[in-house]
Amino acid sequence: MTRPPLLSPAITGPIQPRYALLINPFYPKDPNASFGKHVLTPTLALTSFAATTPQHWHLQYWDENLLDGRPPFRPMPEVVGITVHLTFAGRAFELAEWYRSRGSKVVLGGLHVLSCPEECAPYADSLAVGDGVQLWPRILADVEARCLRPKYTATYETDYREDPAPRRSILPRRSFLTTTSLIATRGCHNRCGFCYLATDGLRMPYRMRAPEQIAAEFLADTQPYAVFVDNNLGSNPEYLRLEIEDGERIVCENQGFVAVVPYWAVWPFETMILSRRHAASLGELHDAEKGNLADILRRLTIRYDNLFETAFPYSMGFHQQPTDGEDHPEFHFHAHFFPPLLRSATVQKFMVGYELLAGPQRDITAEGAAARLRNLAETHYLGGH
Numbered sequence: 176m177t178r179p180p181l182l183s184p185a186i187t188g189p190i191q192p193r194y195a196l197l198i199n200p201f202y203p204k205d206p207n208a209s210f211g212k213h214v215l216t217p218t219l220a221l222t223s224f225a226a227t228t229p230q231h232w233h234l235q236y237w238d239e240n241l242l243d244g245r246p247p248f249r250p251m252p253e254v255v256g257i258t259v260h261l262t263f264a265g266r267a268f269e270l271a272e273w274y275r276s277r278g279s280k281v282v283l284g285g286l287h288v289l290s291c292p293e294e295c296a297p298y299a300d301s302l303a304v305g306d307g308v309q310l311w312p313r314i315l316a317d318v319e320a321r322c323l324r325p326k327y328t329a330t331y332e333t334d335y336r337e338d339p340a341p342r343r344s345i346l347p348r349r350s351f352l353t354t355t356s357l358i359a360t361r362g363c364h365n366r367c368g369f370c371y372l373a374t375d376g377l378r379m380p381y382r383m384r385a386p387e388q389i390a391a392e393f394l395a396d397t398q399p400y401a402v403f404v405d406n407n408l409g410s411n412p413e414y415l416r417l418e419i420e421d422g423e424r425i426v427c428e429n430q431g432f433v434a435v436v437p438y439w440a441v442w443p444f445e446t447m448i449l450s451r452r453h454a455a456s457l458g459e460l461h462d463a464e465k466g467n468l469a470d471i472l473r474r475l476t477i478r479y480d481n482l483f484e485t486a487f488p489y490s491m492g493f494h495q496q497p498t499d500g501e502d503h504p505e506f507h508f509h510a511h512f513f514p515p516l517l518r519s520a521t522v523q524k525f526m527v528g529y530e531l532l533a534g535p536q537r538d539i540t541a542e543g544a545a546a547r548l549r550n551l552a553e554t555h556y557l558g559g560h
């Protein structure tokens with residue numbers, strides 16, 4: 176528990192082409208603390224990108240913390256991928272040197288490579304700086320083409336829902352209390368100075384997988400329970416969660432956005448369109464989300480026109496982060512509609528007298544307005560779509 180297995184200088188074996196070994200290196204355990212912690216929650220660092228390994232590669236997972244002895248060496252893998260954290264960087268470098276001296280190509284990736292690439296570089300044939308899901312297939316293709324580069328970089332700005340499910344089948348099932356480590360979101364809206372998310376230059380916006388994907392992953396792994404390993408599962412705005420749970424003020428929704436009547440609505444059919452994933456501006460939307468935004472704008476404004484069978488008037492604007500060049504994680508991108516019509520195409524609400532001097536009067540409830548909009552057709556009353 177306190178010392179890693181010996182890496183004997185005498186041992187070697189033939190290199191097996193198209194065989195990749197993924198290693199989670201050993202770190203010393205405190206005999207007085209819980210060993211269970213280390214077998215409870217398998218890291219997703221390796222399984223997440225393992226899922227992108229091409230079919231014709233043989234893949235093996237090795238977690239030194241399960242105390243199963245020496246890491247595999249017969250045959251020698253063509254590629255060894257090692258995840259590196261500060262706490263076990265020394266062991267990772269030792270493993271890297273051992274495999275390299277026997278002819279394997281060693282790829283180092285993970286948090287410590289991200290924050291200190293120059294420290295890791297001497298120990299690797301190649302560094303994976305950033306998201307392994309994007310980098311791993313490129314690295315293996317270059318190994319096959321004999322043109323492995325010393326460094327590959329990727330940010331974390333892709334659509335998280337496009338990532339394949341982690342390949343949990345490579346985990347030794349009986350060695351963990353559960354193999355189902357789940358991750359629903361990556362990143363966090365905060366940037367606490369002591370957290371790796373505050374690493375200079377790290378581009379990891381808050382990204383979410385669809386809840387159905389997480390449920391499917393849980394069911395597919397057939398374990399009695401799962402452990403969430405998100406950076407900050409609660410980082411998504413509480414308001415949106417409550418709205419979705421409640422559902423009463425939702426007008427329509429799609430994968431990227433939700434249209435709601437806010438509970439504080441003052442104008443009769445006031446609505447907001449909120450992005451599900453945290454984005455601070457239009458510029459941060461992925462391509463799929465831009466399509467989702469166009470879709471929900473169309474569906475909401477067709478409902479507006481259908482409400483009183485008229486070209487429905489409104490003021491609408493997008494709320495986005497300031498353009499002062501600083502990061503503004505506190506801004507959540509949304510659109511806000513303020514329509515003036517109250518009872519028909521000709522009877523509108525006026526904000527006058529009492530309302531201007533004292534406070535707004537609600538002519539209809541937010542829930543009632545949402546229900547009326549929700550129940551309208553999504554086909555325009557004049558025909559067409």
Ligand code: B12
Nearest residue numbers: 202218219220256258262284285303306307371404405406
């Ligand atoms: C599961 C987990 C654990 C588990 C297992 C750890 C393990 N190494 O086996 C347990 C419970 C044992 C644990 C313990 C500790 N942990 Co911990 N843990 C996590 C947690 C919650 C999830 C890790 C994970 O699965 N992430 C998801 C994967 C997909 O992300 P990723 O690791 O960044 O991997 C991606 C890339 O980096 C890259 N990549 C990674 N490796 C490689 C390798 C190659 C070859 C390639 C190509 C790419 C690549 O591809 C992946 C996909 O994009 C993270 C928080 C988090 N959400 O990341 C904290 C976290 C890693 N833990 C942390 C800490 C501080 C600890 C402890 C020191 C706590 C303590 N005081 O005891 C101990 C240290 C143990 C140790 N020596 O590692 C910090 C590390 C901070 C830092 N800068 O290093 C984190 C980030 C939490 C935090 N925000 O503070 N932890």
Ligand code: SF4
Nearest residue numbers: 363365366367370406
């Ligand atoms: S994950 Fe936690 S520690 Fe890191 S920035 Fe977010 S709130 Fe801070």
